[in-house]
Amino acid sequence: MTTTASFPGPVAVITGAGTGIGRAVARLMLEEGFRVVLAGRREEPLREAAAGHPGALVVPCDVSQEPDVDRLFRHAIDAWGRVDVLFNNAGIFGPTAAVDEISPKDWNAVLAVNLTGSMLCAAAAMRTMKSQSPQGGRIINNGSISAHSPRPRSVAYTVTKHAMTGLTKSIDLDGRAYGISCGQIDIGNTATDIMSTLGVGDGAVQPDGSRKVEPTFPVKDAAQAVLLMAQMPASANVGSLVISAAGMPFQGRG
Template sequence: MNTRKLVEPVAVVTGAGSGIGRAVARLMLDGGYRLVLAGRREAQLLETAAGHANAITVPCDVTDPDDVERLFASATRRWGRVDLLFNNAGVFGPAASVDEISLTDWEGTIAVNLTGSMLCAAAAVRTMKAQSPQGGRIINNGSIAAHSPRPRTVAYTVTKHAMTGLTKSIELDGRGFGITCGQIDIGNAATELMEQIGVGSGAIQGDGSRKVEPTFPVEDAARAVLLMAGMPATASVGSVVVTAAGMPFIGRG
């Protein structure tokens, strides 16, 4: 396994146009990373990059295998290697229980959150195996839904439980190639997604009531991602859970 400390490591960040992806990308740029910013909307990626010399933007649909291959080819063409993938792109999906969700909505959520994450991880692993020195790190953005669901989030919850299996499989299969993989499960970081759920105005609880829940700055979640990313190659952080203090997670139900 490569143990050297890389200068200006190269990171691919998906879903970099907003929310946690944008916050992580900006902290990485401040920390000396060279970045490839991926997302569906180029204008938002350019806002994240803010003209930084160490960032390139690559519009990408993570559900499209050709787009994903082009993303990683762009990374190696520009920077020569990939040291880190922050596998962050995702959607919340429809508010529905299992008897209500349409097949189209189910498959659409699976496509982005799970298949998209698999395609990006696969391309990252192929790149990390082929480069010299070999190796790298993948951080999957899960959710506290991987531990305990919110009501009427069947598609989202299933994808985040599956993300845990993806994370552990990548970690195991990457051992012989210096590739590590961990997962961060974040609860109630103040992003657009939290507005969609209605956390600030009253999110539905397990008993059907609504409750205004605490949030915390998205930059604090980003700092946790950077802590995982900055570990030496000799260490692997398998799982991190970061939530807003006092949110109804422990004891949810």
């Protein structure tokens, strides 16, 4: 764990902070004066993302394991006394498979990270935000364009992202009395490693079976959108935000 000196600014916990969108959001928030707890399974990428920032705290964590999540939030409280923002970002795509092809083991692995992990982190954040003074905070869930329109052969990932929408709405409702807001950002085709996994750069599979090279947009722009949500005043909330590469197959999928 990285030790930190006294540092002003709101406190954000970011899961999946070592790579991709999580890394970009963590670095941008640090630049904007947040104190950021960077969580992820692998410590080395977290330390690389946190390098040079006095307001960074590195906590290796597997979000699918409740003891790890509890430890993550204990470290945040021990270091800075509160949590103002949770960016629930950790997620995996899982195997490319239709419903009749995916194994129960692979199905459960995707649900454990994307859905159960998000629930565990949100639960820990809610408990923290309820008990701190001043009370309240904000939870931002990273959904996906797949929460609206799936890709072919992505059943496990798609189901978790649709379920994330229900989780977001439930958190926002249950947190209302405690000054806790929740919103969801659905990002399409930002340029990260997962795009390589999907083969977007070389041509992504379309619903008709053809392959098409789809446009992408810089991950820093996705990070700016998350920052916008995080910096909203307590009197306002972005409940749902969709940001995608201009011209990508989304409205016309299928």
